[in-house]
Amino acid sequence: MATFIxxxxxxxxxxxxxxxxxxxxxxxxxxxxxxxxxxxASCGACTVHVNGNAVRSCVTPVAAVEGQEIxxxxxxxxxxxxxxxGPGQGAVQQAWIDHQIPxxxxxxxxxxxxxSSFLASNPNPTDAEIDAGITNVCRCGSYPRVRKxxxxxxxx
Amino acid sequence: MxxxxxxxxxxxxxAGGALLIGYAATRPSRHRRANADLVQxxxxxxxxxxxxxxxxQITLYIPHSEMGQGIHTALAMMxxxxxxxxxxxxxxxxxxxxxxxxxxxxxxxxxxxxxxxNFLMGLVNVSAxxxxxxxxxxxxxxxxxxxxxxxxxxxxxxAAAREMLLETAAERWDVELSELSTELGxxxxxxxxxxxxxxxxxxxxxxxxxxxxPRLKERAQFNIMGKAISRNDIPAKVDGSxxxxxxxxxxxxxxxxxxxxxxxxxxxVAVDPGAALAQRGVERIVELEDxxxxxADNYWRAKRALALVSTEWEQTENDAISSADIDVRFSQELAxxxxxxxxxxxxxxxxxxxxxDVIEASYSVPYLAHAPMEPMNCTVHIKGxxxxxxxxxxxxxxxxGRVASQAGLPEEAVRFHQTYCGxxxxxxxxxxxxxxxxxxxxxxxxxxxxxxxxxxEDDMQQDYYRPAVKNNFKAAFDEDNNVLVWHSRFTGPIQxxxxxxxxxxxxxxxxxxxxxxxxxPIAAWRSVDHSQQTFFIESFIDEIAHRAGxxxxxxxxELLQEHPRHRAVLEVAAEAAGYGQNLPQGHALGLAVQxxxxxxxxEVAEVSMGVDNQPIVHKVTCAIDCGxxxxxxxxxxxxKSGIIFGLSAALYGEITIDNGRVRQGNFxxxxxxxxATSPEIDVHIIESGEELGGLGEPATPPIAAAVTNAIYIxxxxxxxxxxxxxxxxxxxxxxxxx
Ligand code: FES
Ligand code: FES
Numbered sequence: 001m002a003t004f005i006x007x008x009x010x011x012x013x014x015x016x017x018x019x020x021x022x023x024x025x026x027x028x029x030x031x032x033x034x035x036x037x038x039x040x041a042s043c044g045a046c047t048v049h050v051n052g053n054a055v056r057s058c059v060t061p062v063a064a065v066e067g068q069e070i071x072x073x074x075x076x077x078x079x080x081x082x083x084x085x086g087p088g089q090g091a092v093q094q095a096w097i098d099h100q101i102p103x104x105x106x107x108x109x110x111x112x113x114x115x116s117s118f119l120a121s122n123p124n125p126t127d128a129e130i131d132a133g134i135t136n137v138c139r140c141g142s143y144p145r146v147r148k149x150x151x152x153x154x155x156x
Numbered sequence: 157m158x159x160x161x162x163x164x165x166x167x168x169x170x171a172g173g174a175l176l177i178g179y180a181a182t183r184p185s186r187h188r189r190a191n192a193d194l195v196q197x198x199x200x201x202x203x204x205x206x207x208x209x210x211x212x213q214i215t216l217y218i219p220h221s222e223m224g225q226g227i228h229t230a231l232a233m234m235x236x237x238x239x240x241x242x243x244x245x246x247x248x249x250x251x252x253x254x255x256x257x258x259x260x261x262x263x264x265x266x267x268x269x270x271x272x273x274n275f276l277m278g279l280v281n282v283s284a285x286x287x288x289x290x291x292x293x294x295x296x297x298x299x300x301x302x303x304x305x306x307x308x309x310x311x312x313x314x315a316a317a318r319e320m321l322l323e324t325a326a327e328r329w330d331v332e333l334s335e336l337s338t339e340l341g342x343x344x345x346x347x348x349x350x351x352x353x354x355x356x357x358x359x360x361x362x363x364x365x366x367x368x369x370p371r372l373k374e375r376a377q378f379n380i381m382g383k384a385i386s387r388n389d390i391p392a393k394v395d396g397s398x399x400x401x402x403x404x405x406x407x408x409x410x411x412x413x414x415x416x417x418x419x420x421x422x423x424x425v426a427v428d429p430g431a432a433l434a435q436r437g438v439e440r441i442v443e444l445e446d447x448x449x450x451x452a453d454n455y456w457r458a459k460r461a462l463a464l465v466s467t468e469w470e471q472t473e474n475d476a477i478s479s480a481d482i483d484v485r486f487s488q489e490l491a492x493x494x495x496x497x498x499x500x501x502x503x504x505x506x507x508x509x510x511x512x513d514v515i516e517a518s519y520s521v522p523y524l525a526h527a528p529m530e531p532m533n534c535t536v537h538i539k540g541x542x543x544x545x546x547x548x549x550x551x552x553x554x555x556x557g558r559v560a561s562q563a564g565l566p567e568e569a570v571r572f573h574q575t576y577c578g579x580x581x582x583x584x585x586x587x588x589x590x591x592x593x594x595x596x597x598x599x600x601x602x603x604x605x606x607x608x609x610x611x612x613e614d615d616m617q618q619d620y621y622r623p624a625v626k627n628n629f630k631a632a633f634d635e636d637n638n639v640l641v642w643h644s645r646f647t648g649p650i651q652x653x654x655x656x657x658x659x660x661x662x663x664x665x666x667x668x669x670x671x672x673x674x675x676x677p678i679a680a681w682r683s684v685d686h687s688q689q690t691f692f693i694e695s696f697i698d699e700i701a702h703r704a705g706x707x708x709x710x711x712x713x714e715l716l717q718e719h720p721r722h723r724a725v726l727e728v729a730a731e732a733a734g735y736g737q738n739l740p741q742g743h744a745l746g747l748a749v750q751x752x753x754x755x756x757x758x759e760v761a762e763v764s765m766g767v768d769n770q771p772i773v774h775k776v777t778c779a780i781d782c783g784x785x786x787x788x789x790x791x792x793x794x795x796k797s798g799i800i801f802g803l804s805a806a807l808y809g810e811i812t813i814d815n816g817r818v819r820q821g822n823f824x825x826x827x828x829x830x831x832a833t834s835p836e837i838d839v840h841i842i843e844s845g846e847e848l849g850g851l852g853e854p855a856t857p858p859i860a861a862a863v864t865n866a867i868y869i870x871x872x873x874x875x876x877x878x879x880x881x882x883x884x885x886x887x888x889x890x891x892x893x894x
Contacts (some may be wrong), residue, residue, distance in 0.1 A: 007452060009865055015454075016436065019454070019457075020456060020458055023454055023455060023456035026405075026455075027453075027454040027456070028454065029406075029412065030405045031396075032396075032399065032402075032403035032405055033395070033396020033397070034396070034489060035400075035402075035529075035530070035578075036402065036455075036477045036531060036609075037529055038530070038610065038612045038822050038823050039295055039611060039612060039822075040612075040823075040824075042823040042824055043529075043823055045529065048715060061874045072396065072729070073394075073395060073396035074395065074396040074397075076395070076468055077186060077395065089394065089395065093395060095393040096387070096390070096393075096394040097390055097391060099791065100386060100387060100388075100390060102224065102389075102390050102393035102394065102578075102686075103223075103224025103225070103226075103575060103797055104223050104224035104528070104529060104530070104574075104576070104577060104579045105390075105392075105398055105578070106388070106400060106528075106529040106578030106579060108393050108394060108531050109234050109396050110200060112394060114815055130831060130834035131831050132832070135831065135832075136830070137529070137828050137830060138529070138799075139527060139528060139529040139579050139581075139801070139828065140529070140579060140794055141797040141798075141799070141800030141801055141834070142797070142832050143769075143800065143829070143830070143834035144217030144795075144796050144834065144836070144837055144870050145793070145796075146353050147831065147834075148832065151546075
């Protein structure tokens, strides 16, 4: 039995200990906001937060998150609003709308999860820090707008 | 897919290809059928694509896939503006995958340009069990949605609907049509102060015939077009609620992991399931002609069990073929065949003999995978004599037709569930059927939905690739270094006619294509033939300039006298990039210009060499003349997207063949531009007022040559084959005085 908390709700799953969190979320819980892109920790499409830190869920076995707090894209707005979950978007998500970032959008769940965790630990990054810290693939090439949004969030 | 068959179809359909205005008007029955089949309560379709409810909510049905190009919003803007709708009251819906919402106008648009290109070929019979007409498709590709469907269907439908609403009001109030005006979803009669919302008029308006030739607005009359309007698909893409094909989900769903014959065209000979069937969650092993699949209750379980299955494949004549062999074959073909004519001007052979000087250069590019971010997938649920399907696609009707034929069902028995599409770039066009066919054949063995997923490795190795192409050039000069001859021999096939043609005023041109077919399957890849030909052409014209002792920018300008749009974009981009001005130490500018899909684009790349002796692309300045911009914000996004896509290919992109199969597997072997390598991009949109040009693709072709032309200045090395990463720039010898 694997037990962990997803977006504030405890989940107990009868799955193998080495099942990646990605497939537990998608195929077992039907939570499809977290995306499969490469399966080998290379693209970041599957990024979620474990206790607030960005991890690539395609290579994170459920055993490694036993009892821990997981936030997915579906729960980010609530998590961003803290203990008083309100409607609407978290700041990063709102910036993504303001800057009209997503194109096909498929990478953006992971991109947003990566950026929100990155900014939480480094609210005012330099360009070099953004380059080193955000390594997700966006095949549509939304990077210039992502960078612009990060800068705007940093200045906010 | 044999080229011959496709060429035959090309010949068969191009004849019917006059550019057609008045989509709505030509199919008066369409809105009637829509009203019979698709409305609830008192809402009504006034014309194709436009439904109005009594409370004045207007629903616009968009017959194209949203892949991030912002097409739902752009096409809705075009219809809404002509309709004089209130944008606040407009709802945007994906048109269902039924023939009522086919978008064949784009094919007619292409036919008007060059004949229907090969990559759209066969569409006539793709979904054609029911309606065998060229218009019966719902394709998104060829940078076509706005310029064809938008111009010739959505705007016309909006204008026609507006006229029908006006006529209805004139009749109701018994006044002259000329006394009426429309604004924000209302018809007004200023003299009497009467006003009616479209919703109040729609029941009667829907009974009218759409006008034959509704009048479209002049640009000065636009209220919605031309504005940077927020895209309607974005909110769902930031909170995880946007659904893609891969997100189809149900409690009883099964998942298939598949192994396809590693050498294209090979067949399955034997399977040893090993311990796969004993693994948790595994339901069945499905053997198909060219593949084996494990079906389980979770994709990871299926994939893991598949690793335990041993397979034996039929030997083929291609089992030993490598990329090097293919290159040799291309060279031989080019040496031994004069191929067939693509374009001949003047007498190139004779001018070559008489020339004072001749230069030669051989260029080549490798196969490329599309690698859309969403791995290929298709979910099919066969329920006796009907079926449901989910897949991210560039042609919903085509996919529905294909599933129907594979399942042995009539087309109408298959219900296509619309989703967003996690990137297409040509991978999700008709004919690239593998995931669709396999998913259907697997699902036929179950009575629950089965989702077949190609892993990233499966997709990388079972794609339909941008072809590997070789192009051997010659150029000849007179005593005064004027270029007299452009001589190009390249391996085909030609997927988009005209891509190897040059805009440059050179008196003698001979451009011919030789056979380049191999066992590797090919398809359209973002910008199709332009992706390779623009690299070739814009590099070789640079070689010509340097050889003639001329500045590459000035030489282009001189040779583009007949092409003012090319000159204009070149001048705007060069000026904005600071061409000819002082640059930071160690930086150089390279430029390229190209017309594709109706837009003319110039790009200037600012490049330096890094400590690892590989180029750093600092900035790209782009000027595009796309006629005019429906939504400038999405134009800018598409340009940046196209440049980064082309830059990934130029720097890193390479699919190599080893032992008949693809060597690369996942992103580390097929690297992409990421944040750290993504340049600053400065976009200048030139509104020439010419016809609308495409946007999804035209920015991709020029970037490779823009970068390699800069590398030449920095290192003295001419990059004649891609990707750039394969070149060793350690012994640099910068070119002075450029
Ligand atoms: S799917 Fe996990 S990093 Fe790509
Ligand atoms: S928006 Fe398409 S991959 Fe990033």
